[in-house]
Amino acid sequence: MEARDISRAVIERLPRYYRYLGELKDAGTERISSKELSALMKVTASQIRQDLNHFGGFGQQGYGYNVSYLYEEIAKILGLDRKHNLILIGAGHLGQALANYANFERRGFEIKGIFDIDKDIQGKKIRGITVQPMEEIGNLMRDKNVDIAVLTIPKAEALKVAKELSSYGIKAIWNFAHVDLDVPDDIVVENVHLSESLMRLSYNLSNQVEV
């Protein structure tokens, strides 16, 4: 089926289905009804049926969903059935936290290079990968088939590096710098603006207190 038949809102919800189905699969569950999944995920059963109907007739009455099948189908839609090569730019605490997160690798995201501007960090190994100077980014991108760059550097540098990456033909940037990158439209940018998340928390907290 075509990914683009599925609405943006469903796509937004897919990673959460994927997580729950993965846990069910790991626990050896073969089938689950929309009612059971509803209780687990705290989403209405009708929402679940609507969302998962996009994946064909695998929610028959009296059978429920085939957990493995659904898990694999969602993986395909999310592009997790392909391998992706990553480079990580910025080996500070946040960069190291991401580099050490084994789950990314399990899902097909493999770190091929780590770069940092700081000479004291260069040469050190993180998960077996030697941290290289920024000047080496272009060479590594030519040697390995790198799709994705992860930016865990301050915002002024992020703007500069993003331009450089786009000249090397990067396809996607996972941006943790608190700035909107100025790159061509054909580069996918996914922002993680942590301070905006904290502001949403703060807003909800203020509203909660007032009620």
Add this chain to the structure above:
Amino acid sequence: MEARDISRAVIERLPRYYRYLGELKDAGTERISSKELSALMKVTASQIRQDLNHFGGFGQQGYGYNVSYLYEEIAKILGLDRKHNLILIGAGHLGQALANYANFERRGFEIKGIFDIDKDIQGKKIRGITVQPMEEIGNLMRDKNVDIAVLTIPKAEALKVAKELSSYGIKAIWNFAHVDLDVPDDIVVENVHLSESLMRLSYNLSNQVEV
């Protein structure tokens, strides 16, 4: 004005306005027209006018928006005009990255305690705060007026700690563990599920390539 008169969608966009207005303020800009702000933020001027109309008549024609005023008003709506006391649970790389992010403090989020299960990390100082054993969480929450707990621990522990925090009367949890916490509805939970963000990137990348 009442925060709850403003729609959810506008609230979601406010942190970004706040960021741009903060940068303009720091640069000494006193006024900005919706047209200029539109060029800067790559949002239509009419969207900006609609969003910022919620903040009263400060976008008069020929005058534009008063940057400082708007910045302060948005801060109030987001609850950033109050101080919040935080505790950080989990002093691994991610926890340390958050603890070292000075901007949070500048915006009124002050870390009052850091906790970790690992005896090797306990006793160490991060930003002048000694990492304490988990058993001390309750005592510290009683002594200081703690609103928010930041969870940067694995998911099995996060579930357990969230229950404990709710018994101590925590008001909000900023959850980085890849799990949905089971806490009473009056506790605000803001999730940062990094792997879901990476999946959205992956989805967009797959779709981009197919086009």
